[in-house]
Amino acid sequence: MSNLASDPVLPRPQSRVWRKFRHHRSAMFGGALVLIFVLLALAAPILPIPDPAATDWGAIRLAPSAAHPFGTDEIGRDILSRMIWGARASLMAGVVSVAIAIAVGVPLGILAGYFGGWTDAVISRCTEALLAIPFLILAIALAAFLGPSLTNAMIAIGIAAAPVFIRLTRGQAINVAAEDYVESAHAIGLSTPTILSRYIFPNVLPPVLVQSTLTIASAIIAEASLSFLGLGQQPPAPSWGAMLNTAKNFMTQAPWMAWWPGIAIFLVVLGFNLLGDGLRDALDPRED
């Protein structure tokens, strides 16, 4: 990093962004939070923890102890183990649904922004219509349509989140298409697919990256919300949202059942939000 500072030529924008990002304290803190959970989720199969589905009817709703550091749940399963395995479901829900939203939203946004005219009108009106329907209502309707399961919850959240990406990429694509270098690419006879993939796509990516970190955060909450309504991860597999859904029925007898997944969701979502925020600051040329 230090050699960059003494470099006589202007630093490449990417490295400038990276440096700003590296020095963004809250972003680094958020990144660390996310990293811890990702590592835990990945390590779930090799960690010395009990089977998350193993029941023990002689040990239901036990408070945290040495044998069960996080306590046990309503049918005697180890909560720590379910938290770690549940991290997989919750992180997956966040990442996969945003991947779906990007896969749907970015191409449509580029099409609308680049071609304009009727293509734009049709895509934009549909986007606006979807945006006017509350996000969670849309996700609930889609999840009910597809049937309750984690996969379907991810698809539902992904589709419901796509309009945001469409609008974002459309705006970005319009700006980029008006740049001189795109005009000249046209002039020298480059094909539309080439222009789209070589110039437009890379330029819409940075804001999409910021948006996706923030959307992962809300997607994790959305999965928890759908689970809360019984439309997410299905038993006996754990997810934090599903665990919270069950835990709310035992708030008086076993409050720890609700504490752990609540805290975990809070931390990981906070992590993604701080990360996204840091990225936005780093990519914003006005902020130095």
Added chain:
Amino acid sequence: MTLRRILLLAALMGTTAMAAEAQTLRIGLESDPDALDPDKSRTFVGRIVFTALCDKLLDVTPELELTGQLATDWTVSEDGLTIDMTLREGVTFHDGTPFDGEAVKANIERSQTLEDSVRKSEVSSITSVEVVDPTHIKLHLSAPDAPLLAQLADRSGMMLSPASFEGDVAANPVCSGPFKFKSRVAQDRIELEKYDGYWNAEAIKLDGVSYLPIPDSTVRLANLQSGDLDLINRLAATDVPAVEDNPNFAFAKATGLGYQGITFNTQNGAMADNPFGKEAKLREALSLAIDREAINQVVFAGLNAAASQSVSSVSPYFDPAFPVPARDVEKAKALLAEAGLEGGATLEMQFPNRPENQQVVQMIQAMAAEAGITIKLTAKEFASMLSDQAAGNFQSSQVGWSGRIDPDGNIYGFVTTDGGFNDGKYSNPEVDRLLAEARATSDEAKRKELYHQANVILMTDLPLFYLYNEAWLYGLSNKVQGFTAMSDGMIRLENVTLTE
């Protein structure tokens, strides 16, 4: 009038106004009732509201025997084709119009002819209502119909003021019950106020009652604990200690008439083509693999009752010949082997995505695994589950039934060939015959024998089996006195008081 008298009067008015406010009982329900029209109502919570709002021709005692309400006396003719009823005198509807034979006739005809009436099938055996004089009527039936009297003790027997038929009944129901309709905000509250002209007005100590739908059981309990509600319906079994241990609250319980069980798809379409759909033996193996008492203890703190048959232990029709099957994993494995499935069998099971059902099926899944049965669980949203079930899109289903007073209501529709709830399309002509005969017989002993014979067949064929009878659990503030929990799950407000 002197100043002192004015002040005194004002003070008096002030106290009465305060007392009136204090005498409204606030009840928390688990969901928002549907249309408040007895001919259109379909929900259980709706029936709870109607208990205070609309009197019926008959009612049931805590021992589940029929008793008079708007009818004081009734006799069924020898051939079972006529029912004579004597009506209570001096009853008026909430709009002041008198209740009489013509009103009964008009109400039954409304149940039969209203375009979107859901009562039609319940009163279909009535061919005509003959008004002998204002206090005597004769119901003429096309065939003997033993469950009919029980229907007349439920929504089919609820009497609306005929003068209100023209208006929008659901928005402003006019009945003759102890409380009259005041207002309703959907999903928020239904408010009723005391009807001063009630025929049994001295038994009604409350000035009003509000029903508040609060779906989440934790939040419902929180409202009781914070003093925002006086009585909550459907207290969660696991929350009972929280209520019992606190001197400010009381808990009431009655074993219900309903059950939860597992229904199999035996003959409804392609999905029935699975080992469990074809082999009664495998269904028995699953039944034997389940420890019903353990489910009751773990999920319901032992407050429900393990079940073996369609009627609950509180029903006069409970048959002691069928005890709760004890868990027998070895026998279950042997049955699997007999069916040529030593290596294990797999069954798909759907269940409603509600926390208690979810706990129950997860326990069943773990228990069945020990007997070599792998259960694949699919949670379904209730609306989807019902239509999947009707369409035969299931192998097995964990479902329940809230229960009826007459045993017919708990079994006929579920196992007879054309029964409305027979989603597995089980069909056995002998069962059909026995249950039809039990319907047409009014003698209790004879009916018991017929149900016994049908049960002998059903326990072998096992198109469905039973897990537990739910108990109705209530949490009460100790300000509420005189409340008794009843097996039918209805909240009766006679002699209930609220002290400050």
Added chain:
Amino acid sequence: MLSHLTRRILISIPTLILISIFVFALQKMLPGDPVLALAGEDRDPETLNRLREVYHLNDPIWQQYFHWAMNALRGDFGTSIRTGLPVSEMILQKLPVTIQLAVMSMIFAVLIGIPAGILSAVRKGTATDYLANVVALSGLSIPNFWLGIMLIMLVSVKWQLLPASGYVPLTDDPWQSIRTMLMPAFVLGTALAASLMRHTRSAMLGVLRQDYVRTARAKGLPDRTVIMHHAFRNALTPVVTLSALLFGELIGGAVLTEQIFTIPGFGKMIVDAVFVRDYAVVQGVVLVTAIGFILMNLLADTAYFLLNPRLRVG
């Protein structure tokens, strides 16, 4: 300006038609027969069929749509198949509830978000800045339903300070009404405060760099005056715009918060209706909330024009 607004309004028309088609398509998409879902324990096949006839469920979907759309234009959204009450009446009953919740939530959001945003811009790069950022984002990161249940347990059950749930109309008892809605409004407000804080911060940073602010500072005006008078006023535009947009989203109902606190607003109404397949209610409420959302967007746009003198001239 006027022509821009007219254009926006004209564009809203196809959007609204699309929304109505989407919502109507739900009826075909969602599994589960509304009649069966509502029949509950009275499932006589003959009754079910008759009910389908009564509610026109056997007609082709386009015919049902046309019928519904024609009535909707006259403000008649049909009858709830569950409660038997007219949908437009139900919506009118719930409108004040939703608006009260939205307004009270916005008050919380503004009270937390804007001061935090100003503070963090003025003290950019200091510990205060980071702290304000983390606190604001925390509000966004706590699942609403979890915070809601925790608050009920603590504030209502343990301390007995506020009612646990429900709704009291403002006209019946204003004090009780506000008390009842305090917790849900706080839960929603904390979630919105984060976006407001972010936008206030970056708008303030933009303005603080401007020459006139530097001049004001150089003139020796006290910091307080510079920040509130010169900087914040000019940073207000994006903040007001965002507030209008957030308010538009709130009109759509706060689904889970309303569910937990049992508030009979739009969010709870739609969700309950989706689960029992009460399509007339879903269609009516979604259409009305979408109109509300679009109106708030228009308002945000207008505010942007009015508050931004440069745009007004151009």
